Amino acid sequence: MSQSNTVEVLYQDHHSWLTGWLRRKLGCPQSAADLAQDTFMRLLTARETPPLNEPRAFLTVVAKRVLFNHYRRQDLERAYLQALAGMPEQVAPSEEERAIILQTLMELDQLLDGLPSPVKRAFLLAQIDGLSYAEIGAQLGISIATVKRHLSKAALRCYFAL
Amino acid sequence: MNGAFNAPPDIGAAVAEQAVSWLVEMQGGALSPRRQQAWEQWLHAHAEHQRAWEHIQRINQRLRGLSSPLAHAALNAPKSSSRRQALKLLLLLGAGSALTWGLREQLPVTPLLADFSSPVGQRRNVQLQDGSQVRLNTASAVDVQFDEQQRVIRLLEGEMLLTAARDSRPLLVRTAHGTLQPQAARLNVRQFGDRTEIAVFEGRVALMPTAHTGSALWVEPHQQLSFNRLAWNAPRPLDAGSGAWADGMLVAAHMRLADFLAELGRYRRGQLNCDPKVADLLISGTYPVDDSERVLDLLAVSLPVRIKRFTRYWVTVEARV
Numbered sequence: 102m103s104q105s106n107t108v109e110v111l112y113q114d115h116h117s118w119l120t121g122w123l124r125r126k127l128g129c130p131q132s133a134a135d136l137a138q139d140t141f142m143r144l145l146t147a148r149e150t151p152p153l154n155e156p157r158a159f160l161t162v163v164a165k166r167v168l169f170n171h172y173r174r175q176d177l178e179r180a181y182l183q184a185l186a187g188m189p190e191q192v193a194p195s196e197e198e199r200a201i202i203l204q205t206l207m208e209l210d211q212l213l214d215g216l217p218s219p220v221k222r223a224f225l226l227a228q229i230d231g232l233s234y235a236e237i238g239a240q241l242g243i244s245i246a247t248v249k250r251h252l253s254k255a256a257l258r259c260y261f262a263l
Numbered sequence: 264m265n266g267a268f269n270a271p272p273d274i275g276a277a278v279a280e281q282a283v284s285w286l287v288e289m290q291g292g293a294l295s296p297r298r299q300q301a302w303e304q305w306l307h308a309h310a311e312h313q314r315a316w317e318h319i320q321r322i323n324q325r326l327r328g329l330s331s332p333l334a335h336a337a338l339n340a341p342k343s344s345s346r347r348q349a350l351k352l353l354l355l356l357g358a359g360s361a362l363t364w365g366l367r368e369q370l371p372v373t374p375l376l377a378d379f380s381s382p383v384g385q386r387r388n389v390q391l392q393d394g395s396q397v398r399l400n401t402a403s404a405v406d407v408q409f410d411e412q413q414r415v416i417r418l419l420e421g422e423m424l425l426t427a428a429r430d431s432r433p434l435l436v437r438t439a440h441g442t443l444q445p446q447a448a449r450l451n452v453r454q455f456g457d458r459t460e461i462a463v464f465e466g467r468v469a470l471m472p473t474a475h476t477g478s479a480l481w482v483e484p485h486q487q488l489s490f491n492r493l494a495w496n497a498p499r500p501l502d503a504g505s506g507a508w509a510d511g512m513l514v515a516a517h518m519r520l521a522d523f524l525a526e527l528g529r530y531r532r533g534q535l536n537c538d539p540k541v542a543d544l545l546i547s548g549t550y551p552v553d554d555s556e557r558v559l560d561l562l563a564v565s566l567p568v569r570i571k572r573f574t575r576y577w578v579t580v581e582a583r584v
């Protein structure tokens with residue numbers, strides 16, 4: 102059976118079940134419908150054909166991942182808006198700019214996920230805030246050699262997913 | 264992911280490492296003419312080198328886009344104040360990005376996927392099928408698995424107060440560091456990165472660290488101790504404040520301010536920082552964890568400190584000048 106056929110069968114048999122499952126997790130019908138959609142989209146673009154023997158267990162695993170990203174995005178968005186609230190109004194980015202910034206933040210977040218906190222912070226201070234190594238070292242309380250080591254590590258991950 | 268971050272597939276690890284090494288060197292300051300020449304040689308030695316370098320530049324461009332408001336402000340502000348304005352914004356943005364990441368790291372990863380979980384700053388009661396009761400402290404999560412043979416509660420993160428019901432099946436509490444078997448007990452279990460701490464209020468609890476060989480330790484009522492995967496520390500009498508969180512209280516008896524703030528920080532989102540200059544001040548008393556803002560204000564009255572609130576999510580306690 103082809104990829105899209107399999108997903109279609111899954112969709113017909115389990116879409117409303119999955120939406121219900123997500124609604125219980127989220128408490129919001131609107132988001133639940135969106136995330137159910139995202140889950141099936143993810144299956145359609147996946148490389149492997151989904152297995153059909155344990156369809157609900159399988160769907161739950163994928164949906165949890167989608168759910169997790171959803172929460173993460175919400176948190177990023179909240180933190181971002183919070184930071185934005187402290188800034189003068191005339192520099193507030195447009196809706197579109199915000200969406201792009203948030204998307205970039207999400208991607209960056211996923212790429213840097215799992216790196217120790219000082220490594221991430223050193224990288225962000227260097228690449229986004231443009232601080233010098235000495236300034237980063239002072240801010241994080243680490244030596245310049247350590248700043249460089251952190252940067253190399255984060256850069257390999259961020260630029261080359263290594 | 265569909266963004267500009269995706270690495271081009273045809274760049275090998277060795278070249279990636281060389282490119283990053285050049286990047287780190289360049290950002291550290293202007294290259295000497297000799298190094299500049301060496302860099303150019305490297306860049307033109309192979310098409311793969313150039314692709315790697317261009318890829319880095321492309322992503323950097325996107326990263327710089329994150330501070331686009333700053334660029335706008337700097338360009339639009341009147342000449343004389345533009346630099347000051349830019350610096351001010353730089354600070355704000357700096358806090359913004361650090362803030363974002365600080366928050367992210369505190370995000371509990373497991374609870375989203377757990378059977379029962381509590382968000383930061385909230386407590387939650389869970390009644391289990393066998394009549395046992397679990398009270399979850401802030402940012403905590405458990406998985407519960409009951410079958411015909413046994414009852415298993417797995418503490419994934421944080422802290423819980425467990426009142427275990429009697430049942431014919433054994434009850435096991437698993438943490439990252441070992442397994443507990445409470446006998447009709449009421450106990451507090453808290454998981455840290457490197458250890459688990461338990462306090463037994465009623466009943467007895469058998470303790471078996473994961474990698475411990477030999478017999479289990481029986482922890483008696485009114486005892487508390489900590490253990491890691493290998494061994495336990497000697498039991499000691501209960502602290503006055505053990506389990507006070509269940510009533511929303513944080514009890515401090517000659518606690519270092521830094522430790523106190525770390526505890527209080529568990530109940531709030533964002534960063535609660537302590538200036539090293541005041542870290543060793545001692546604090547005693549009973550504080551409501553649900554109103555940490557007020558607790559902070561109290562600190563400013565009772566100790567020589569002041570509370571610097573950058574945003575609601577970024578607070579530093581520092582020495583009063």
